[in-house]
Amino acid sequence: MTEPLKIALAGLGTVGAGVIRLLDANRDLITRRAGRPIEVVAVSARDRAKDRGVDIARFEWVDDTTALARHPGADVVVELVGGSDGPALTLARATLDGGRAFVTANKAMIAHHGLDLAALAEERSAPLKYEAAVAGGIPVIKGLREGAAANALSQVYGILNGTCNFILTKMEEEGRDFAEVLAEAQALGFAEADPSFDIDGVDAAHKLSILSTLAFGTALAFDDVAITGIRHVIAADIAEAKALGYRVRLVGVAEAGPNGLFQRVHPLLVPTAHPLSHVVGSLNAVVAEGNFVGRLFFQGRGAGDGPTASAVVADLIDIARGEYGPPFAMPADQLTTLPPADAGDRRGRAYLRFSVVDKPGVLAEIAAAMRDAGVSIESLIQRGANPDGSVLVAIVTHEGPERCVTQALERLDGSASLVGKPMLMHILDA
Amino acid sequence: MTEPLKIALAGLGTVGAGVIRLLDANRDLITRRAGRPIEVVAVSARDRAKDRGVDIARFEWVDDTTALARHPGADVVVELVGGSDGPALTLARATLDGGRAFVTANKAMIAHHGLDLAALAEERSAPLKYEAAVAGGIPVIKGLREGAAANALSQVYGILNGTCNFILTKMEEEGRDFAEVLAEAQALGFAEADPSFDIDGVDAAHKLSILSTLAFGTALAFDDVAITGIRHVIAADIAEAKALGYRVRLVGVAEAGPNGLFQRVHPLLVPTAHPLSHVVGSLNAVVAEGNFVGRLFFQGRGAGDGPTASAVVADLIDIARGEYGPPFAMPADQLTTLPPADAGDRRGRAYLRFSVVDKPGVLAEIAAAMRDAGVSIESLIQRGANPDGSVLVAIVTHEGPERCVTQALERLDGSASLVGKPMLMHILDA
Structure with missing residues (x-):
């Protein structure tokens, strides 16, 4: 197995460039761990000429991103384009349909189309992996799919959006109001120009629905996530909460029980004795409660080019090693459906x-x-x-x-x- | 793949009984996640008649533990006997030599003989897995071997012994001295009658040497771990540390760098802003610092029958799925040797x-x-x-x-x- 694992990379934003930088920087180590080299062979993005800080001239350039699905030299297509539908979804379907491995960081696409894609992947015996889609560099997909696999999980919850946590932490530290801190986060690059996906909780809800499926073996049910963002949290709320022994965090909570599947993203008062209260700045964290393992807690950097590239390349190493199986821990047709809990x-x-x-x-x-x-x-x-x-x-x-x-x-x-x-x-x- | 994965189980202490209880309680779920049932077929322990709270009459009883290695009906041998040498090691060698899968919770054996066992496993294409050997239920072997695999890791450190953390936390909370709290921990079952392996840091050192190997790709070097336990920590140390903004924790630290491999287990002053300072009671936690992912933090229950059984069965599910590879992330003959750092x-x-x-x-x-x-x-x-x-x-x-x-x-x-x-x-x- 010294034949390289060959990668076609769609999308050369900060994460795409990060993947190339990581594969360059840690080349020898990755070859030893993966059992063979991992090499980018072709890339595709909107603008060929843009300076990304990495040399892409050595890779074949492909104008039509979706053509990467049928690139004859590639074993794996890595999708870092984004968007729940459109070119990303077209590329995913075409790649898996051709029996080829597909790796993505695209939480929106997995939340909306993950079941169909997993069914297709299983039908074609093609690996489909998405560690980077939830909580960036934290190996929480693996933690639930494999690490906690022996457990019936009753709850999975966590801080799934670094932008919101950055804003809430800053509001707490400085006693300032939401709008002011948001503007500063935007200036620092911690929040998008259009921040609504983050601050209104949609991004966290995408991730929560994926965690639910892995934790409970239930079909993806993004539409059933009740979502409240952090726009209406004021400095006084945070101060009152603090005086009472709590910190305010945007938390996605999922529970499976006799009353059905409960999924909600909302600002929550977290007691200071709980590990989530110590998750500050743009960090992410996930808690899972298992019937044998008890409480597991994972924390790390949930976004940014380095952590996201780390998760993408971890998926590639798994594929190079041949260590992969059903994307949602069990075959997609065995996932059950629970009614939304009241x-x-x-x-x-x-x-x-x-x-x-x-x-x-x-x-x-x-x-x-x-x-x-x-x-x-x-x-x-x-x-x-x-x-x-x-x-x-x-x-x-x-x-x-x-x-x-x-x-x-x-x-x-x-x-x-x-x-x-x-x-x-x-x-x-x- | 509906043929069950058949288990021969050596050792029926609290963890062995926990594995049986877990496989009973979560049977359907595990079958769905593993792709096939996982069934115990034979067991062996010292005392057949002892009441363990689980029905073992349904399994074949084998008097000679090491004979399990050649049991014709077993796909995997699970070793929960303990001890770095003796019957556990004999069983490990015979099982792997026969090309059969071997799962263990035995940190002492892996720390001392892990390289030989890994080489044998690789030669015979037999899975060797040991998630339960470090940090109990926390999937940290998987987290380093796979989750962080894309990173060059500079440091791995953590709280690896629940008994010591329980004692130090209790000393801090109640202002009491070591000997008194140790006696109470023994009465509560949180410390062994002979606690020296725990409180003198040897158990943590076993685990640290395993984490080092996974993190840095260096050969196991347990003998190079500098070890200081917690016997000489007095209540006044903890009080002074607290007044200065620190908590005392027994921490195992490993670093790889140009000066060599540094490995030390010792009581450490941890600033209250660091996540390890919030790890209380018998919890364990591990921090890994990667060059792309940044700081990863894993926390959970590091001992006890439930968490340990959770890790053992996670290994079995991986084996049932066919998701395993070199035990130390890369082939044993590719692990490097670093001189001990000064x-x-x-x-x-x-x-x-x-x-x-x-x-x-x-x-x-x-x-x-x-x-x-x-x-x-x-x-x-x-x-x-x-x-x-x-x-x-x-x-x-x-x-x-x-x-x-x-x-x-x-x-x-x-x-x-x-x-x-x-x-x-x-x-x-x-």
Whole structure:
């Protein structure tokens, strides 16, 4: 097995260039570990002339990206183009249909089309690998698919978006508000010019749906992920949470149980004793709870060219070694379907924050709405007037069904006492 | 591939019984994930009659453990007997020599004989897997062998012994001394009746030498691990460390560089901002630093029947799937040898604690020894008299070569001013 593993690389953005740089830098080591050299033979991207800091003149240039699927000299196609559909999906289908190995970092495509692609890969006996699609350089796909494979997993959850974690950490450290920190993150390159995929939780939801499938053996169900981003978290929420012994994190949570499959991405209050509370800056982390292993915790860099290239090349080494199997741990046709669980049935504590008009009777109105919906209040803090004259009321509830909290908020909906929408964040009790 | 993978199980202690319980509890799931059932067919242990809480009457009983190697009905031998040599090693050699798969949780045997066993496994094309040998349920062998395989790793370090971490955490939480907490840990079953393998660092050193080999592609060099256990850590050390912003952890550290291979197990001062400082109780954790992925962090339960069984069965699932290769990531004959690095060349800060006689001139004597050895003092605290009338002096040095600190201690060796041996702990600056 000294014949090289030959790669056709689609997409030469920062990650594509990172893969080339990594294969150059660690060439000898990779050859020893993979059992044979891994060599790029052909590349394709939009702009041939662009300076990427790596020499691409030594590779065959292919104008039509989708033609890489049938490149006669390639054993594996690596897709780093992005986008759930379009050229990436066309390339994936054509590559696997031809019985060739396919490696991707494309979380959106796997979340939307992973089942079809896995079925095709299995039918054609072609490897399909996507370690870089979730949590960047952290080998969490492998950790669930293989490392935790002996366990029935009850829960998988984590910090899956580095941009949001960077913003929330910075808000906490500096007591600043969301918009200001977002602008700074954009200037530093930690947030996209159009940040909505990140800050509205869609990117984390893509990743969560993939983790669900690996953890529970259930078919991908991205459309069933309930998603709330971090746009409406204000500095005062983070300060109140901190005073109560919590940190605010955007967490994707998936649970499989008798009530079905629960999947939600939302800002969550994480107790400081929980390892997720120590995940700072742009780091990612994943927790899995298994019936024999207990709690596993993986942490590392979730984005960037180096970590993502590390995951892509790990997939290539697995393929070079011949160590691969069904993409979702079991054949795609054996994945089961669970109905979405009703979040209203979940029990837990919650944090509620209201901005209210500074006049008599408002607190009584809120307290009455809570009482009438059956929500028991553990603590309530009212803070002096905001610059706009409104007053902040922060409530932590006792444990109870989420349904009741939702009903309490519905009772207050449209009340003339409230300034803006209330903020609801659940509390992680673990 | 619906033919079951048939297991011969040697050793029916808590882990052996745990493997049987796991295979029973998660049978259907494992069959789906492995692509075929995994079934125990034969077992062997010292005492057939002992109640283990699992039904073993359904398996063939084999009196002679080493005969399992040639059991005609078994595809894999699982060794949970323990001990670096003796029956475990005999069984390993005979199994692999016969071209059959071998799975073990035996860190001592892998640390001492892993190279020979890997060479034999490769010669006979037999799988050899040992995920449970390091950090129990945490898939860190897989994480290094495969997950981080694309990286040149500069460092791997971690908390590899749950007993020591349990004791140190308890000492910190309750301000109690080592001997007292050890006795309690023994009563709770967190420490063995003869705890020396754990508390003197040998168990952690076995695991560290295995991680080194996977991380750096260097031959196993257990004999080159410098080992200091936790026997001499006193409550005051932990309190001083805490006041300075550190926690005391028994950490195994391995580094490969131009000066050779550095491997050391020792109590270390870990800054509270470092993830290892949050690893509490009997948890284990491993950090790996890669040139592309950056810092990876794995945490979970490092011992106990459930986590260990989880790792053993993960190995079995890999074998059932046909996903295995060279045990140490690359063929054993390609592992390189590095000379042991001279610790004296390492630069860092250190914590030193002296118990001294309460008389004039003692501080001057210590300060002079430091000065003469070229050690610069960052902070010094002297605390009032101990019950025995001695005084505690705790020093943190500025960064400098370890050699100088060693020399300073040599200068003070035998001084009539010192009560007992000084304590030296290095400081993790990361």
